[in-house]
Amino acid sequence: MTIKNSYKQLPNEKGYFGSFGGRYVSETLMPLIIEVEKEYIKIKSDKNFKKELNHYMKTYVGRPSPLFFAERITEDLGGPKIYFKRDELNHTGAHKINNCMGQILLAKRMGKKRIIAETGAGQHGVATATVCALFGLPCIVYMGEKDIKRQSPNVFRMKLLGAEIRSVKTGSKSLKDAMNEALRDWVTNVKDTFYIIGTAAGPHPYPAMVRDFQSVIGEEVRQQILDAENRLPDLLMACIGGGSNALGLFHEFLDDKQIEMIAVEAAGHGLDSGEHAASLSGGKPGILHGNKTYLLQSQDGQIDEAHSISAGLDYPGIGPEHSYLFEQKRVQYMSATDKEAIEAFQYCCNLEGIIPALEPSHALAVLKKIAKKYSKDKIVVMNMCGRGDKDIFTIAEELNIKL
Amino acid sequence: MSERIKKIFEARSKKLVTFTTGGDPDLNTSLEILKTIIDNGIDIIEIGMPFSDPMADGPTIQESSVRSLANGTKINDIFEIVMAVRKFNNEIPIILMGYYNSIFNLGIDNFTTKCAKTGIDGLIIVDLQPEEDSELYTKSKEKNIDLIRLITPTTDQKRLNTILNNASGFLYYVTVTGITGQNSANIEDLKKSINTIKTSTKLPIVAGFGIKNRNDVEQISPFTDGVVVGSSIVNIIKENLNDKHKMINKIKTFTKDLKEGMNE
Numbered sequence: 301m302t303i304k305n306s307y308k309q310l311p312n313e314k315g316y317f318g319s320f321g322g323r324y325v326s327e328t329l330m331p332l333i334i335e336v337e338k339e340y341i342k343i344k345s346d347k348n349f350k351k352e353l354n355h356y357m358k359t360y361v362g363r364p365s366p367l368f369f370a371e372r373i374t375e376d377l378g379g380p381k382i383y384f385k386r387d388e389l390n391h392t393g394a395h396k397i398n399n400c401m402g403q404i405l406l407a408k409r410m411g412k413k414r415i416i417a418e419t420g421a422g423q424h425g426v427a428t429a430t431v432c433a434l435f436g437l438p439c440i441v442y443m444g445e446k447d448i449k450r451q452s453p454n455v456f457r458m459k460l461l462g463a464e465i466r467s468v469k470t471g472s473k474s475l476k477d478a479m480n481e482a483l484r485d486w487v488t489n490v491k492d493t494f495y496i497i498g499t500a501a502g503p504h505p506y507p508a509m510v511r512d513f514q515s516v517i518g519e520e521v522r523q524q525i526l527d528a529e530n531r532l533p534d535l536l537m538a539c540i541g542g543g544s545n546a547l548g549l550f551h552e553f554l555d556d557k558q559i560e561m562i563a564v565e566a567a568g569h570g571l572d573s574g575e576h577a578a579s580l581s582g583g584k585p586g587i588l589h590g591n592k593t594y595l596l597q598s599q600d601g602q603i604d605e606a607h608s609i610s611a612g613l614d615y616p617g618i619g620p621e622h623s624y625l626f627e628q629k630r631v632q633y634m635s636a637t638d639k640e641a642i643e644a645f646q647y648c649c650n651l652e653g654i655i656p657a658l659e660p661s662h663a664l665a666v667l668k669k670i671a672k673k674y675s676k677d678k679i680v681v682m683n684m685c686g687r688g689d690k691d692i693f694t695i696a697e698e699l700n701i702k703l
Numbered sequence: 704m705s706e707r708i709k710k711i712f713e714a715r716s717k718k719l720v721t722f723t724t725g726g727d728p729d730l731n732t733s734l735e736i737l738k739t740i741i742d743n744g745i746d747i748i749e750i751g752m753p754f755s756d757p758m759a760d761g762p763t764i765q766e767s768s769v770r771s772l773a774n775g776t777k778i779n780d781i782f783e784i785v786m787a788v789r790k791f792n793n794e795i796p797i798i799l800m801g802y803y804n805s806i807f808n809l810g811i812d813n814f815t816t817k818c819a820k821t822g823i824d825g826l827i828i829v830d831l832q833p834e835e836d837s838e839l840y841t842k843s844k845e846k847n848i849d850l851i852r853l854i855t856p857t858t859d860q861k862r863l864n865t866i867l868n869n870a871s872g873f874l875y876y877v878t879v880t881g882i883t884g885q886n887s888a889n890i891e892d893l894k895k896s897i898n899t900i901k902t903s904t905k906l907p908i909v910a911g912f913g914i915k916n917r918n919d920v921e922q923i924s925p926f927t928d929g930v931v932v933g934s935s936i937v938n939i940i941k942e943n944l945n946d947k948h949k950m951i952n953k954i955k956t957f958t959k960d961l962k963e964g965m966n967e
Contacts, residue, residue, distance in 0.1 A: 488881035601808025
């Protein structure tokens with residue numbers, strides 16, 4: 301049954317969420333992207349595909365991930381009951397693999413022989429390298445020079461998994477430039493190559509496809525919270541760079557109008573500092589990397605460099621569905637600074653014995669601030685979308701600790 | 704449709720088109736380069752609007768964007784360059800080439816109005832295909848500006864029909880799958896593709912990407928209506944940043960040589 305005015309029916313056939321999304325790429329890529337869309341529509345209703353995907357999700361990724369009642373943080377903050385959706389326990393340590401598993405099975409169906417990906421924090425790169433090793437496909441990962449330095453454990457993991465890392469030295473030397481380079485590779489090797497985009501952005505159908513592969517997060521949460529509390533949560537929270545983990549959690553609940561949702565952008569050194577990655581709070585609509593969405597850009601339409609301590613959020617854009625949900629006010633968008641994220645990181649380590657990635661630490665930072673506004677009978681689910689092993693060097697440096 | 708573009712293709716000889724980035728290495732030199740090119744009898748000039756994230760370009764043109772932007776070039780400066788060219792030449796077709804965000808950011812109406820006022824004849828927007836270009840197409844058409852459509856080696860017959868619908872001015876055939884300034888096409892394949900497209904349209908077909916020197920021009924121009932040379936000229940700029948005089952002289956010699964390649 302289709303619900304009228306449902307958020308879950310989007311995008312439209314041209315790939316638009318309201319006025320955001322679409323398909324803005326080189327003509328060379330258009331026939332291929334249309335083919336990806338056709339195949340994607342096919343697999344959506346293909347029982348064999350679902351069966352295969354579910355098999356790997358269960359036996360290889362380790363799904364369902366647990367829903368954990370964070371009792372000590374709940375007690376300490378003195379507000380709502382706080383649950384963590386523990387996607388950091390997935391194989392490879394983040395939510396990224398949900399999407400990679402889906403896309404690689406699609407690539408295999410399309411007969412593609414070579415996989416490329418971009419990565420910021422390296423989590424998507426590691427997840428892509430992992431599924432490529434699993435299925436025996438060559439993997440090339442584009443990564444900004446700056447990110448290679450600050451995420452060295454992940455670089456080594458990708459190499460161990462047999463991926464070739466190509467260092468990107470142009471522009472801001474981070475995620476945005478890695479995506480430019482991946483698109484240049486794709487347009488050059490269009491016939492045999494599949495581009496596994498890591499977030500819910502890019503030309504249609506990627507924003508919808510990535511969201512759909514991540515939606516397993518929210519679908520599990522619905523069942524798990526009903527089992528635990530016999531009711532739905534009051535508030536969902538997640539961090540956003542491109543926004544795939546947030547959509548993964550939110551999408552299932554978008555039409556449950558009573559459920560509040562907060563997504564947290566990276567405020568870097570502060571929204572007023574000009575050095576942040578908060579595309580919605582500090583940007584305006586534009587076109588980059590295949591879609592129309594909110595972007596950090598100059599008055600003259602040049603894309604600005606983003607800043608965040610978290611490489612996974614260090615991107616001057618955001619998935620188009622978020623731009624739409626922002627304008628519709630269905631999701632509230634807030635932000636946390638580098639400093640607040642580090643505090644939340646340490647807080648989580650100490651109180652729950654979970655070393656979170658810097659990305660979800662942003663969401664936790666905001667949750668810490670707003671918890672008091674919610675009464676004790678309210679329920680919050682926060683997506684713990686990645687683990688922090690990859691961040692220990694960055695944290696040590698910030699805290700002036702020599703390892 | 705742009706009168707200047709229509710007129711230049713009415714003379715049935717082959718056309719030589721050049722690409723340089725507006726404001727590279729700086730506004731004055733950029734204008735001087737265009738003067739040199741025009742004096743050497745180039746038929747159509749493409750001026751690149753520098754963009755921070757030129758996804759369809761190879762390192763050479765990426766770097767030219769970086770140089771131009773580092774010198775503070777704004778979109779309005781590109782219009783200034785065009786006005787300056789129009790002061791000494793009112794016949795040569797001028798095409799702006801770039802990425803859609805530059806246009807979207809200024810506003811489509813505002814942008815096309817400025818194009819018409821300053822004497823721009825056509826637009827090539829690399830990341831804007833027929834599925835998304837209706838607004839820009841309508842506003843451009845109102846002002847007799849051609850929105851030049853791109854055809855590539857991956858374009859099949861069905862897609863070709865979509866592209867040809869509403870195409871005007873000329874067609875830009877991207878000779879290779881890839882980015883600017885990299886590989887060159889196989890001549891026999893290229894010839895076959897161009898001839899196939901010719902059976903579906905009467906519009907002139909100009910080939911670009913990977914055309915580097917006189918030899919390429921000599922080989923490709925016989926079966927096309929024109930060829931575009933970009934990265935090779937931009938490379939001369941890059942290699943002579945410290946000696947402007949030498950830069951201009953080298954561009955003079957190079958474009959002259961290309962032009963002679965067309966006439967043979």
